[in-house]
Amino acid sequence: LAPLDLFVIGGGSGGVAAARRAASYGASVGICEASRYGGTCVVRGCVPKKLMHYAASVPHAVRVARDYGWELSDPRLRWAQLQAVRNRETARLEGVYQSLLDKAGVERLTGRGRILGRDGDAFVVEVGEQRRLARRVLIAVGARAEQPEIPGLELAVTSDAVVEGEIPFPRRVAVLGAGYIGVELAGILNGCGAEVTVVLRGDQPLRGFDDDLRSDLTEQMTRGGIRMLPLTRVDGLERTASGIAVRGPHVPVEADLVIAALGRKPKPNTASLGLAELGVRLTANGAAYVDVGYETNVKGIFAVGDCCDHGGNALDGAGFDLTPIAIAEGRAFAERQFNQNPQVVRYDTVPTAVFSEPELGTVGLSEARARALGYDVAIYRTRFKPMRYTLGDHHRRTLMKLVVDRDGDRVLGCHMVGDDAAEIIQGLAVALTAGATKAQFDETVALHPTAAEEFVTMYQPAAS
Numbered sequence: 325l326a327p328l329d330l331f332v333i334g335g336g337s338g339g340v341a342a343a344r345r346a347a348s349y350g351a352s353v354g355i356c357e358a359s360r361y362g363g364t365c366v367v368r369g370c371v372p373k374k375l376m377h378y379a380a381s382v383p384h385a386v387r388v389a390r391d392y393g394w395e396l397s398d399p400r401l402r403w404a405q406l407q408a409v410r411n412r413e414t415a416r417l418e419g420v421y422q423s424l425l426d427k428a429g430v431e432r433l434t435g436r437g438r439i440l441g442r443d444g445d446a447f448v449v450e451v452g453e454q455r456r457l458a459r460r461v462l463i464a465v466g467a468r469a470e471q472p473e474i475p476g477l478e479l480a481v482t483s484d485a486v487v488e489g490e491i492p493f494p495r496r497v498a499v500l501g502a503g504y505i506g507v508e509l510a511g512i513l514n515g516c517g518a519e520v521t522v523v524l525r526g527d528q529p530l531r532g533f534d535d536d537l538r539s540d541l542t543e544q545m546t547r548g549g550i551r552m553l554p555l556t557r558v559d560g561l562e563r564t565a566s567g568i569a570v571r572g573p574h575v576p577v578e579a580d581l582v583i584a585a586l587g588r589k590p591k592p593n594t595a596s597l598g599l600a601e602l603g604v605r606l607t608a609n610g611a612a613y614v615d616v617g618y619e620t621n622v623k624g625i626f627a628v629g630d631c632c633d634h635g636g637n638a639l640d641g642a643g644f645d646l647t648p649i650a651i652a653e654g655r656a657f658a659e660r661q662f663n664q665n666p667q668v669v670r671y672d673t674v675p676t677a678v679f680s681e682p683e684l685g686t687v688g689l690s691e692a693r694a695r696a697l698g699y700d701v702a703i704y705r706t707r708f709k710p711m712r713y714t715l716g717d718h719h720r721r722t723l724m725k726l727v728v729d730r731d732g733d734r735v736l737g738c739h740m741v742g743d744d745a746a747e748i749i750q751g752l753a754v755a756l757t758a759g760a761t762k763a764q765f766d767e768t769v770a771l772h773p774t775a776a777e778e779f780v781t782m783y784q785p786a787a788s
């Protein structure tokens with residue numbers, strides 16, 4: 325059998341993007357997926373989570389509607405129906421991913437893949453009973469959260485149960501950990517009507533994000549009804565007659581559902597792929613080291629997405645385990661290998677959002693990170709009650725912040741907590757990618773009346 329030009333292990337965001345792009349240049353491509361095509365983003369990540377975020381924001385919208393004269397009864401959520409329609413949509417998308425691969429002429433296998441070794445200058449890939457030869461193998465197997473050793477942690481579920489599973493509605497929820505997934509799930513379940521407690525080791529959620537955003541969001545989450553327990557160690561979980569008890573010096577909390585979202589380093593799914601046998605270098609965490617073209621130290625073996633070290637870019641502390649990064653890396657790999665186009669991915673202006681209540685959006689450097697890198701920064705900050713809430717009594721506020729390099733005037737970071745933060749920050753990411761200066765922000769005419777216009781009308785620095 326003639327070797328394929330490329331075999332991709334993992335049919336998630338990165339693997340599918342790479343396979344399709346490579347095939348579009350005439351490469352012969354095979355792919356395998358152990359679980360469901362579409363991967364984490366489509367099946368148990370971004371998509372179902374965002375649909376649930378929309379569902380959870382409805383009671384707030386109803387409260388605001390009353391300020392405007394609408395007469396509405398209290399909304400009641402059919403939780404089982406939400407889970408069913410959400411899963412119908414993710415199943416539809418799974419089918420879309422499969423048909424995109426089929427239309428691109430990619431040979432699609434189902435099963436767990438691993439590299440058995442070499443045959444001449446090709447690699448032998450095994451998927452169940454089947455074998456394929458390929459000149460290049462792309463590892464795109466994603467990652468999973470590492471679970472620390474806490475007694476009784478098996479009583480907790482991960483985010484998978486909440487965003488992919490169909491579970492009874494949990495009246496009382498404890499979320500262990502306050503990385504972005506923990507914060508998002510807390511907001512979703514609180515919005516859907518559960519009593520939510522977030523137990524976090526640190527003093528604030530969302531380590532690595534700008535500190536002003538972290539404290540502002542903590543306040544708004546608390547005012548929105550989420551109980552935050554900072555600086556709290558969890559010693560164990562125990563089943564009780566009425567639920568699950570979270571044990572520790574400053575707890576206990578009792579809940580019907582405990583979600584372990586401990587925000588530890590994700591553990592890439594790179595074990596048992598045959599990589600060690602080939603001599604592929606992995607980080608202590610299991611991510612494959614790759615160069616600027618996503619090639620590992622073993623010629624012909626490549627890695628993209630959550631299972632790689634993002635060409636060393638992840639080492640500076642920024643979280644790049646994101647769908648658009650996996651897609652961009654997959655495409656850049658294919659461009660370089662099959663179109664002689666040495667495309668590179670920009671890691672310095674990656675926008676990211678937390679779909680909390682309210683949302684948080686950010687692009688570029690946080691104030692602390694900019695200072696740590698030696699920038700002399702000017703900070704511009706504003707916090708206000710958005711016009712939408714002026715007719716009623718709401719605690720929701722919007723915080724906006726710019727981090728500007730005094731030397732050269734470049735805007736290094738844009739940060740926001742408030743309604744539509746994710747949508748607004750995506751637009752500003754274009755400006756940062758283009759290298760916009762504060763003077764250009766000031767020159768930009770405001771779009772009135774919006775919340776976003778505040779980003780171009782912050783004239784006075786807030787702090788030195």
Ligand SMILES: Cc1cc2nc3c(=O)[nH]c(=O)nc-3n(C[C@H](O)[C@H](O)[C@H](O)COP(=O)(O)OP(=O)(O)OC[C@H]3O[C@@H](n4cnc5c(N)ncnc54)[C@H](O)[C@@H]3O)c2cc1C
Nearest residue numbers: 334336337338358363364369437465466629630645646647
């Ligand atoms: C709850 C949650 C919410 C998220 N929200 C966001 C968000 O809002 N925005 C965002 O950008 N990112 C979000 N992410 C992260 C995003 O989903 C990932 O960064 C992205 O899916 C990574 O793509 P990938 O291709 O590297 O891996 P994945 O999408 O994880 O795909 C890897 C695939 O490989 C398969 N696989 C593993 N081992 C094998 C094997 N040996 N053989 C065959 N197949 C194998 C897996 O089954 C999986 O389908 C979220 C993640 C989670 C868990």
